[in-house]
Amino acid sequence: MGTGNSIALSKPGEEYRVHYLNAKYGIKSWLLTTDHKRIAWLYFISTSFFFVIGGLAATFMRLNLVSPQGALVQPATYNKLFTMHGTIMIFFFLAPAVPTVLGNFLIPMMIGARDVAFPKLNLLSWYIFITAGATFLWCAISGGVATGWTFYTPLSSTYTNTHVISAAMAVFISGFSSILTGLNFIVTIHKMRAPGMTWFRLPLFIWALYATSIIFILAMPVIAITMALLVVERIFHVGIFDPALGGDPVLFQHLFWFFGHPEVYILILPSLGVISELIAAFSRRRVFGYEFVAFSSFAIAFISFLVWGHHMFVSGQSIYAGIFFSAMTMAVAIPSAVKVFNWIATLYKGSVALDAPMLYALGFIGLFTIGGLTGLYLASTGLDIFLHDTYFVVAHFHYIMVGGAIMGYMGGLHYWWPKMTGKRYPEHWARVAALIIFIGFNLTFGPQFILGVEGMPRRYATYPPKFQFLNIMSSAGASILAVGYLLPAIYLLWSIKYGPAAGPNPWGAKGLEWTTASPPPVHNFDVIPIVTEEAYAYGHEPAVVGSAAS
Amino acid sequence: MANEQVTVAEEHRGLVKEQFDDSLQQYQASNLGMWLFLATEVLFFGGLLASLTIYRYQYFHAFAIGSHFLSVFWGGTNTAVLICSSLTMALAVRAAQLSKRKDLIVFLVFTLCLGILFLFIKFGEEWHHEYLEGLAPGVNFTYHGPHAPHVELFMFFYFALTGLHALHMIVGCGILITLIILAARNRFKEHFTPVEIAGLYWHFVDIVWIFLYPLLYLLGGRFGH
Amino acid sequence: MTQEAPSSPSATAGFAHIERKRLYIAIWITLLCLTALTTAVAYVDLGGAWNTVVALLIAVGKASIVVLFFMHVRHVIERMIRVVIVAAIFFLALLIIITVADIATRGMLSSPHWLTPSFFLW
Numbered sequence: 019m020g021t022g023n024s025i026a027l028s029k030p031g032e033e034y035r036v037h038y039l040n041a042k043y044g045i046k047s048w049l050l051t052t053d054h055k056r057i058a059w060l061y062f063i064s065t066s067f068f069f070v071i072g073g074l075a076a077t078f079m080r081l082n083l084v085s086p087q088g089a090l091v092q093p094a095t096y097n098k099l100f101t102m103h104g105t106i107m108i109f110f111f112l113a114p115a116v117p118t119v120l121g122n123f124l125i126p127m128m129i130g131a132r133d134v135a136f137p138k139l140n141l142l143s144w145y146i147f148i149t150a151g152a153t154f155l156w157c158a159i160s161g162g163v164a165t166g167w168t169f170y171t172p173l174s175s176t177y178t179n180t181h182v183i184s185a186a187m188a189v190f191i192s193g194f195s196s197i198l199t200g201l202n203f204i205v206t207i208h209k210m211r212a213p214g215m216t217w218f219r220l221p222l223f224i225w226a227l228y229a230t231s232i233i234f235i236l237a238m239p240v241i242a243i244t245m246a247l248l249v250v251e252r253i254f255h256v257g258i259f260d261p262a263l264g265g266d267p268v269l270f271q272h273l274f275w276f277f278g279h280p281e282v283y284i285l286i287l288p289s290l291g292v293i294s295e296l297i298a299a300f301s302r303r304r305v306f307g308y309e310f311v312a313f314s315s316f317a318i319a320f321i322s323f324l325v326w327g328h329h330m331f332v333s334g335q336s337i338y339a340g341i342f343f344s345a346m347t348m349a350v351a352i353p354s355a356v357k358v359f360n361w362i363a364t365l366y367k368g369s370v371a372l373d374a375p376m377l378y379a380l381g382f383i384g385l386f387t388i389g390g391l392t393g394l395y396l397a398s399t400g401l402d403i404f405l406h407d408t409y410f411v412v413a414h415f416h417y418i419m420v421g422g423a424i425m426g427y428m429g430g431l432h433y434w435w436p437k438m439t440g441k442r443y444p445e446h447w448a449r450v451a452a453l454i455i456f457i458g459f460n461l462t463f464g465p466q467f468i469l470g471v472e473g474m475p476r477r478y479a480t481y482p483p484k485f486q487f488l489n490i491m492s493s494a495g496a497s498i499l500a501v502g503y504l505l506p507a508i509y510l511l512w513s514i515k516y517g518p519a520a521g522p523n524p525w526g527a528k529g530l531e532w533t534t535a536s537p538p539p540v541h542n543f544d545v546i547p548i549v550t551e552e553a554y555a556y557g558h559e560p561a562v563v564g565s566a567a568s
Numbered sequence: 569m570a571n572e573q574v575t576v577a578e579e580h581r582g583l584v585k586e587q588f589d590d591s592l593q594q595y596q597a598s599n600l601g602m603w604l605f606l607a608t609e610v611l612f613f614g615g616l617l618a619s620l621t622i623y624r625y626q627y628f629h630a631f632a633i634g635s636h637f638l639s640v641f642w643g644g645t646n647t648a649v650l651i652c653s654s655l656t657m658a659l660a661v662r663a664a665q666l667s668k669r670k671d672l673i674v675f676l677v678f679t680l681c682l683g684i685l686f687l688f689i690k691f692g693e694e695w696h697h698e699y700l701e702g703l704a705p706g707v708n709f710t711y712h713g714p715h716a717p718h719v720e721l722f723m724f725f726y727f728a729l730t731g732l733h734a735l736h737m738i739v740g741c742g743i744l745i746t747l748i749i750l751a752a753r754n755r756f757k758e759h760f761t762p763v764e765i766a767g768l769y770w771h772f773v774d775i776v777w778i779f780l781y782p783l784l785y786l787l788g789g790r791f792g793h
Numbered sequence: 794m795t796q797e798a799p800s801s802p803s804a805t806a807g808f809a810h811i812e813r814k815r816l817y818i819a820i821w822i823t824l825l826c827l828t829a830l831t832t833a834v835a836y837v838d839l840g841g842a843w844n845t846v847v848a849l850l851i852a853v854g855k856a857s858i859v860v861l862f863f864m865h866v867r868h869v870i871e872r873m874i875r876v877v878i879v880a881a882i883f884f885l886a887l888l889i890i891i892t893v894a895d896i897a898t899r900g901m902l903s904s905p906h907w908l909t910p911s912f913f914l915w
């Protein structure tokens with residue numbers, strides 16, 4: 019950790035204070051740490067690394083799609099690129115990003131605890147994650163895998179010559195990292211809350227992470243065993259999923275999507291929680307309908323286990339199963355809409371401040387709504403037969419995953435950055451970056467809706483010339499998006515060294531994490547706080563921007 | 569109160585980790601953590617059980633044929649062995665709760681021996697036999713009677729489920745050995761949480777076998793087909 | 794410290810309930826008897842799927858006994874643990890039931906009368 023040293027050196031004029039970053043030095047103090055805040059940094063660095071790798075794969079894909087014949091790579095390479103992009107982004111960036119970076123850092127601080135319930139297990143989760151990531155990189159280096167992130171059989175079990183086994187093992191291992199993280203979070207939220215921190219005083223981010231952890235616990239083991247079965251089938255040629263050997267390929271899809279759809283909510287639920295925090299903090303109001311927003315996270319987590327067959331409408335699944343899954347998918351829109359409407363109601367008559375995190379939050383609301391509503395198109399059994407496996411699907415889930423999950427992550431990262439580093443980033447640059455990301459994102463994925471409706475299938479390296487204009491638009495948008503992601507990388511790193519000191523509560527926000535110093539002391543609080551007020555108790559005192567807490 | 573004495577003793581000896589307020593909180597957190605892990609395990613075995621259910625539903629006769637190749641005698645014996653080990657484990661936890669060190673070590677050793685006996689029967693007797701019979705799918709499968717592909721499928725699930733279960737037994741035995749060493753060093757004096765947590769795991773592995781025994785060995789009855 | 798502790802202090806170790814040895818022995822004998830029973834029943838043709846149903850019912854009974862007594866859920870302080878158990882079983886059931894329901898209805902390609910539009914329109 020090079021950053022540790024530079025943060026710790028306090029400038030002249032600042033009083034010297036021991037905090038979690040300067041309490042110990044050296045690479046060992048980071049790699050063997052059990053401090054949840056340092057583990058959050060370990061995750062931040064590793065997930066950011068995977069984000070870059072996954073982003074590079076996407077860059078090559080978008081470059082290739084500039085020309086109808088494929089401008090850059092062979093179709094076989096293209097298959098490997100989108101598999102790498104999908105697998106890395108889902109298993110090694112999106113799923114861990116918000117829970118393990120922001121969640122790890124904030125859960126103990128938000129509930130008033132010294133650490134998570136099982137700090138060593140927390141570190142073990144990271145090592146398992148790194149092992150999984152290394153396994154996947156090894157797979158990529160040794161030639162890659164070309165099955166798509168879904169590993170559908172019998173392509174993956176029998177027909178492809180690419181390195182399925184190492185890729186499946188990577189997913190298998192990463193599952194256990196998530197399981198242990200989820201377990202740790204649930205126990206922490208249950209047993210480690212400060213005195214007075216009742217369930218309905220918890221920040222909504224905690225509720226969202228709790229719901230996410232439930233999905234970790236219940237869905238991850240299923241993908242782990244499914245990947246194990248895939249590996250066994252590939253090695254021993256036993257007909258588990260291969261119809262030629264007596265197996266059922268649709269069973270693989272059942273098992274995969276029993277995990278796979280809840281996984282989508284693993285990606286989005288934590289960001290939904292982040293947005294609740296941002297909306298409350300930057301409109302200086304208690305989140306409208308707190309209980310509804312809290313329970314909608316649970317409703318989403320629960321229903322997400324009942325919708326998996328909407329990925330299998332054209333896989334030969336029973337029409338009655340199709341009807342059931344379609345109806346359930348429509349139902350999951352209700353708790354999602356509850357959140358959106360409650361956020362808007364919170365904004366209403368709030369004193370809205372358009373700081374960079376809030377820009378991300380507002381962008382999130384719009385993009386998440388588009389992503390959610392287009393999901394309803396795909397949930398309709400009849401319409402899905404037309405849209406299935408077209409770019410409409412690609413656009414839809416990128417609106418949820420990039421427009422939703424990553425926007426939430428970026429917003430949260432900016433909001434809590436001063437807490438994590440003790441430094442402020444340049445606000446105007448951050449606003450510019452948020453705007454660039456919003457524009458670049460819509461330019462990238464908006465055209466893909468049209469491409470999908472016009473019938474362009476996903477996962478092909480080439481396409482008919484009539485689709486070229488929209489594809490070039492999309493690729494141009496992607497380069498703007500890349501600039502948008504590069505900017506924060508630059509100014510956030512810059513701020514670690516040169517940013518002005520943040521003070522304990524730069525946003526004047528509510529919440530226990532803002533009552534302690536920035537960066538926080540090793541065990542978060544000098545004295546364990548006693549909670550006496552509701553979450554987001556704005557309005558009990560005049561809202562003053564700037565450091566209010568002592 | 570005896571309770572408070574225990575608490576004070578645990579905190580005094582540094583057995584309460586620094587993130588916890590007291591030993592009760594630590595005890596409850598560890599318990600809840602273990603149960604959540606077991607919930608994960610249910611779904612982990614669940615993927616296999618769901619697949620087994622589906623294929624059993626579709627290829628009932630083939631699965632019955634496969635089931636008849638298995639030895640009810642050894643399966644039943646192993647069930648009894650595991651139930652006995654659950655009893656000794658429960659008694660070990662009880663001994664730990666009462667801070668009876670000698671009893672604790674004796675019962676843990678009993679449990680370990682029963683666990684090893686189970687593994688010995690499983691691998692040495694059953695798997696060995698089934699391999700020689702040509703019933704190991706993908707490795708040595710020579711059955712060519714009716715429904716051969718689906719009988720192979722059944723045998724695969726047999727090996728996968730019992731293998732995964734045996735893997736859990738091996739991990740359990742490792743935990744038991746650790747506990748025995750720690751108990752010999754008197755680490756569980758008035759501090760039984762680790763023993764209780766390990767007990768939960770051991771009983772869970774027993775429960776898995778309680779389901780595997782009828783699902784694999786007694787499938788659809790043993791009265792001929 | 795804990796309110797859940799029974800009246801006699803000798804029956805607790807800190808916060809956990811301690812069962813009597815005799816109870817554990819009784820549970821052990823019950824489990825062995827049920828194992829013998831489930832084995833014996835397998836050799837009797839109960840007709841149809843009943844052999845499977847009975848075998849599974851006995852297994853559920855045995856598992857419940859282990860959970861309640863050996864795993865101390867009968868006296869557990871942390872109520873959340875019961876929720877965890879029920880949730881695990883529930884979601885496993887969900888996976889199995891919905892997947893089997895798909896396979897069982899896969900062959901029914903024409904809609905039953907009550908699902909056709911004309912049924913709602915007349």
Ligand SMILES: [Cu+2]
Nearest residue numbers: 279282328329
């Ligand atoms: Cu889905």
